[in-house]
Amino acid sequence: MIELKSLTKRYGSFTAVDSINLSVPDGELFGFLGPNGAGKTTTLRMIAGILQPTAGSIHLAGIDLAEDPIAAKSRLGFIPDRPFIYEKLTGSEFLRFVAGLYGQDGDKVEHRARELMALFDLEEWGDELVESYSHGMRQKLIISSAFVHRPQVIVVDEPMVGLDPKAARILKDLFREYVRRGHTIMMSTHTLEVAETMCDRIAIIQHGKIRAVGTIQDLRAESTGGGGLEEIFLKLTGERAARDAMEVLDA
Amino acid sequence: MHDELPPSPGLFHLLSPKYLAARARPLGKTENKSGRLILFVLIGAIFWAFAFGLLYRLLKYFKGIPEIGALLAAKLLGLMFVSLFGILILSNVVTALSSFFLAKDLDLLVAAPVDWLRLYGAKLLETTGHSSWMVVLVATPVLTAYGITYEGGFLYPLIAAIAVIPFLVIPAAIGSAVTLLLVNIFPARRTRDILSVIAILAAAGVVLVFRLVRPERLARPEGFRSLVEFISVLRTPTSSMMPSEWAAQGIMSWLRDDPEVLPFYLLWSTAAAVVVFGALLHRWLYTRGFSKSQESGERWVRQGTFGRLVGRMLGPWGVMRRELVLKEMRLFFRDTTQWSQLILLTVLVVVYVFNIKFLPLRGEGITFFLANIIPFVNLILAGFVLASIAARFIFPGISLEGRTLWLLRSSPLEMRQLLWSKFWVGTVPLLSLALILVFATDVLLQVSSFMMAVSIFTITLMTFAIAGLALGFGALFPKFNTENAAQIPTSFGGLVLMMASVVLIGLVIVLEARPVYQFVGARMLHLDPEPLEMILGFGGATLICLAATFLPIRVAVQRMMELER
Numbered sequence: 051m052i053e054l055k056s057l058t059k060r061y062g063s064f065t066a067v068d069s070i071n072l073s074v075p076d077g078e079l080f081g082f083l084g085p086n087g088a089g090k091t092t093t094l095r096m097i098a099g100i101l102q103p104t105a106g107s108i109h110l111a112g113i114d115l116a117e118d119p120i121a122a123k124s125r126l127g128f129i130p131d132r133p134f135i136y137e138k139l140t141g142s143e144f145l146r147f148v149a150g151l152y153g154q155d156g157d158k159v160e161h162r163a164r165e166l167m168a169l170f171d172l173e174e175w176g177d178e179l180v181e182s183y184s185h186g187m188r189q190k191l192i193i194s195s196a197f198v199h200r201p202q203v204i205v206v207d208e209p210m211v212g213l214d215p216k217a218a219r220i221l222k223d224l225f226r227e228y229v230r231r232g233h234t235i236m237m238s239t240h241t242l243e244v245a246e247t248m249c250d251r252i253a254i255i256q257h258g259k260i261r262a263v264g265t266i267q268d269l270r271a272e273s274t275g276g277g278g279l280e281e282i283f284l285k286l287t288g289e290r291a292a293r294d295a296m297e298v299l300d301a
Numbered sequence: 302m303h304d305e306l307p308p309s310p311g312l313f314h315l316l317s318p319k320y321l322a323a324r325a326r327p328l329g330k331t332e333n334k335s336g337r338l339i340l341f342v343l344i345g346a347i348f349w350a351f352a353f354g355l356l357y358r359l360l361k362y363f364k365g366i367p368e369i370g371a372l373l374a375a376k377l378l379g380l381m382f383v384s385l386f387g388i389l390i391l392s393n394v395v396t397a398l399s400s401f402f403l404a405k406d407l408d409l410l411v412a413a414p415v416d417w418l419r420l421y422g423a424k425l426l427e428t429t430g431h432s433s434w435m436v437v438l439v440a441t442p443v444l445t446a447y448g449i450t451y452e453g454g455f456l457y458p459l460i461a462a463i464a465v466i467p468f469l470v471i472p473a474a475i476g477s478a479v480t481l482l483l484v485n486i487f488p489a490r491r492t493r494d495i496l497s498v499i500a501i502l503a504a505a506g507v508v509l510v511f512r513l514v515r516p517e518r519l520a521r522p523e524g525f526r527s528l529v530e531f532i533s534v535l536r537t538p539t540s541s542m543m544p545s546e547w548a549a550q551g552i553m554s555w556l557r558d559d560p561e562v563l564p565f566y567l568l569w570s571t572a573a574a575v576v577v578f579g580a581l582l583h584r585w586l587y588t589r590g591f592s593k594s595q596e597s598g599e600r601w602v603r604q605g606t607f608g609r610l611v612g613r614m615l616g617p618w619g620v621m622r623r624e625l626v627l628k629e630m631r632l633f634f635r636d637t638t639q640w641s642q643l644i645l646l647t648v649l650v651v652v653y654v655f656n657i658k659f660l661p662l663r664g665e666g667i668t669f670f671l672a673n674i675i676p677f678v679n680l681i682l683a684g685f686v687l688a689s690i691a692a693r694f695i696f697p698g699i700s701l702e703g704r705t706l707w708l709l710r711s712s713p714l715e716m717r718q719l720l721w722s723k724f725w726v727g728t729v730p731l732l733s734l735a736l737i738l739v740f741a742t743d744v745l746l747q748v749s750s751f752m753m754a755v756s757i758f759t760i761t762l763m764t765f766a767i768a769g770l771a772l773g774f775g776a777l778f779p780k781f782n783t784e785n786a787a788q789i790p791t792s793f794g795g796l797v798l799m800m801a802s803v804v805l806i807g808l809v810i811v812l813e814a815r816p817v818y819q820f821v822g823a824r825m826l827h828l829d830p831e832p833l834e835m836i837l838g839f840g841g842a843t844l845i846c847l848a849a850t851f852l853p854i855r856v857a858v859q860r861m862m863e864l865e866r
Contacts, residue, residue: 098711101865120713128711134704138635139628150624151712179635195708 051076052097052203052236057106059092059258066092068258069106074236074251076202079229081249082238085287089258090238091131094207097236098128111202124152127196131207133188137181141172141191144180145198152199159198166194169224170217186212193221197228204228206237210244222248246279254286261286315415315423318406337777341797348800349442351807356446364450374447375553381443382545385436386472392432392791393476399788400428401477401587402484402594411591421583425576429473431788435796440465444552451556460555463565464548467572471544474575478582484590544568621714625722632701639694646693649686650738657742676748677817680756681810683738684763687731688802695727695771696798697789699857703781706864716861720772720854728768735764751824755817762842763809766849767802773853774798776860805849812842 052074059067067089074080084090095101097108099119108115113122135144145163149155167173170190180188189212196204209225210218225235225248239245245252246266253263262272266279273282359377363370401407401424410420444465448457544567551564608627615623633639657679702709702719709719739760743753778794789795816830816838823830 095707098707100707100710102863120715123711124713126711128707130707135708136628136632136705138632143628143631147624147628148708148712150620151709151714153620153713155620155624 051109051111051234052080052205053107053109054093054097055107055109057093057096057108058104059089059096059101060104065258067096067103070255070258070260072253072260072263074234076234077229077232078250079225079235079237079248081245081252082236082255083240083242083245083252083283084238084255088255088287090255091207092258093255094128094205094236094238095130097205098126098130099123100128125202127199127201127204129193129196129204129206129209131211133185133192133212135180135188135192138179140177140179141167141183142176144191145195148195149198154199162200163194163198166197167191169220170194186214186217189213190217197224201233203234204236206235208238208240210239210241242279242283252279254283256287312419312422312426315410315419316426319427340777341793344797344800344804345438347804351803352439353442353446356443357450360446360450371553371557374451375549378443378447378553379546379549381440382468382549383543385440386468386543386545389432389436389469389472390476393428393473394479395788396432397424397428397473397477397480398484399783400424400431401480402591407591417584417587418580421580421587425473425477425579428477429469432473432476432791433469435791436469437465438796447552447556453556457555460560461552464551464568467568468544468548470572471568471575474572474579478575478579481579481582481586481590484594485586544571547571621718622722625714625719626726629698629723629726633694646690649689650734653682653686653738654741654745657745676743676746676752676756677810677814679742679746680739680759680763681806683735683742683760684767684802684806684809686738687735687760687764688767688799688806690731690734691727691767691771691802692790692795692798695723695731695768696775696795697780698723698727698772699775699861700780700783700789703779706781710864716858720776720857720861724768724772724854727771728765731768732761732764735760749824751820752817755813758839759809759813759842762846763806766805766809766846769850769853770801770805771798773857774801776857805845808845809842812838812845814838 052072054070054072057067057070057072058065070093072080082090082093092101096103097110097115099115099122103116108122110122111125113125115122136147139147142163145166146155146159149159149163164173164176167176170193172187172190172194175183175187180191183191189209193209196206209221213221222244225237229235229250237249251263251265252269254261254269262269264272266282269279269282269286270277273285360374363374363377366373444461447453448461453460547564547567550561551568554561554564608631611630612623612627615626618626709716736757739756740753743756748756774794774797778792778797780789780792780794783789783792816835819834820830
């Protein structure tokens with residue numbers, strides 16, 4: 051379970067995240083949508099304990115992140131949008147290292163790491179240095195690393211970027227099965243189709259504030275006009291949907 | 302038919318992002334900016350004052366010696382320029398690899414319609430700036446001391462600049478050309494590795510050659526058969542075909558009130574020639590080399606027996622600590638730019654022990670007193686060796702963690718644990734080396750058991766303190782976005798660390814000097830040494846070292862927790 055209360059992040063006079071209140075219960079896959087610069091990544095990085103909130107609180111699996119960061123983080127798996135990892139470790143060593151950060155080792159970890167790598171077609175690359183991995187392979191390795199220690203909560207920033215269609219499909223199935231087992235996932239994405247088909251509930255954030263939260267049906271009702279998630283998204287965020295392309299190219 | 306081509310962007314346009322970035326840096330969001338600036342200015346001022354004061358006194362002394370005084374001063378300047386030239390060539394080779402082949406802006410520049418000459422010019426200027434600023438910083442107090450002692454007059458700074466500018470450009474053009482050739486010759490991807498090994502071997506070569514010249518002979522005129530022979534050695538240029546000699550000659554001729562034009566002419570014409578030659582080489586080879594440097598290779602590694610052994614040994618310390626230590630070791634030994642520096646380290650140690658072995662410790666004029674003081678000086682030198690090793694291996698630790706901080710910050714790992722694991726991984730080998738070094742040299746020097754105890758005690762404390770400082774400054778002045786790990790030690794923070802280490806070593810030695818002096822004196826006169834002096838001296842040194850160990854790590858932990866990446 052993830053609980054955000056009045057979560058705020060300010061950089062000087064700029065407010066990136068403005069008093070967000072959210073609750074994501076166990077067994078839910080929650081989507082976080084918004085235009086570029088809306089505050090999605092800042093929110094997720096605060097939940098992951100990388101950025102310090104200016105105000106407000108974060109609870110992960112019932113534990114206050116500010117009060118007991120170690121206990122809260124030990125229940126979390128984080129997948130960032132930029133796959134930077136140790137270039138001079140092999141894939142298997144990286145997974146072992148991440149499990150070690152969570153105090154886990156032994157045969158069970160080895161087995162799980164092998165299974166995860168096999169799931170993403172990385173098993174043949176396990177003994178190869180990460181520096182020779184492609185962008186997509188790194189992303190798959192990082193996703194595997196978020197699962198290797200069996201966290202209760204997973205926070206994902208743009209999971210589909212760089213993945214091939216097969217890996218994207220595997221990831222969707224993995225996420226669905228994971229929440230079916232009672233865990234929680236909070237995921238930001240720009241791919242509205244992904245959000246629409248995968249997420250139980252969705253929040254739309256703009257200028258650091260939540261514009262709307264609910265199931266697709268709730269959002270449709272709120273945006274008064276129905277349509278798909280794309281129409282709802284554009285209506286709620288007030289973006290000019292189709293600026294005259296000809297006008298722009300001629301400018 | 303082709304449309305008319307757009308004009309190629311100018312040299313300064315290509316450099317403008319660097320300038321804008323430099324201008325924006327002080328306006329950035331970094332915290333404790335003023336604190337770090339004050340720290341830098343303070344340590345810098347102490348270092349400058351120290352270097353200037355030392356040289357000024359030495360030059361004053363030289364000036365008082367008739368006939369050979371000026372010759373000695375010229376020789377010293379020549380030696381300084383030779384060393385700087387070696388350092389410059391080396392640092393330019395390493396820097397050129399980054400600026401010409403690895404920098405992040407290259408994709409943009411190479412894809413844009415920028416003509417080859419402007420790209421070369423912009424990148425050469427960038428390389429020169431990056432690799433020379435520290436040399437300029439070190440040379441300034443030295444040249445100032447020369448100017449003041451020999452009354453260079455108000456035109457002296459201009460003359461010094463006219464000598465120094467081509468002196469900096471020549472190694473930059475040579476270094477860039479060498480890098481360009483290497484990138485073209487060696488297989489892709491391995492270039493970086495091979496280059497770092499070559500650079501280190503070259504550095505080792507420079508150190509060894511410098512050692513074989515045995516400049517200390519000049520300080521012992523009695524070693525020469527006659528005064529005439531001594532003067533003739535002094536008159537012989539150290540290396541008449543080297544730009545370093547021309548720079549020293551040009552400056553000294555002005556200071557002797559007998560200005561010569563030839564050295565300046567040689568400097569400027571050589572600089573122009575190497576830049577033209579470098580530009581031509583760039584035109585022929587750059588596109589091919591750049592393309593090669595972008596290709597990636599496949600590399601397989603196996604879990605070594607050593608790794609398994611260390612893993613088993615670290616078992617009782619818990620999974621998290623064991624994995625942290627293993628990770629540090631793997632990253633170090635798999636990164637050629639890192640481990641290859643061990644070659645340089647070995648040469649440094651060999652040269653060091655070699656020097657001690659050949660010290661004239663027996664014979665006329667060498668008193669019991671002197672024989673006991675030399676091991677003390679030995680400590681200072683060993684401290685410098687340790688500081689430079691810590692700057693190479695411990696200081697970059699935090700910077701290298703930059704891109705993976707997201708993982709460490711989002712895991713239940715405490716920053717304290719991360720920093721202490723880095724501290725121990727760095728300190729254990731450093732301490733072993735320090736103890737071997739000091740013990741071996743003390744045995745060679747045949748010191749008393751008192752001096753041996755003092756040496757072992759002091760070097761242990763200093764090793765902890767220097768490692769602490771290296772971690773602290775590494776966290777205070779991180780370089781998270783560097784493309785080349787070899788550049789981290791020569792960054793601004795690395796320089797501050799070296800200066801702080803010099804100050805620390807100086808303080809410890811000053812505090813211990815008095816009780817040691819007193820003890821040795823009392824021993825000689827068969828008196829009892831003063832216990833209060835001992836307690837104050839050694840107690841003070843211990844306190845300073847402990848503070849220098851724990852405080853920087855505390856600051857580093859705080860800083861890492863505040864970092865938002």
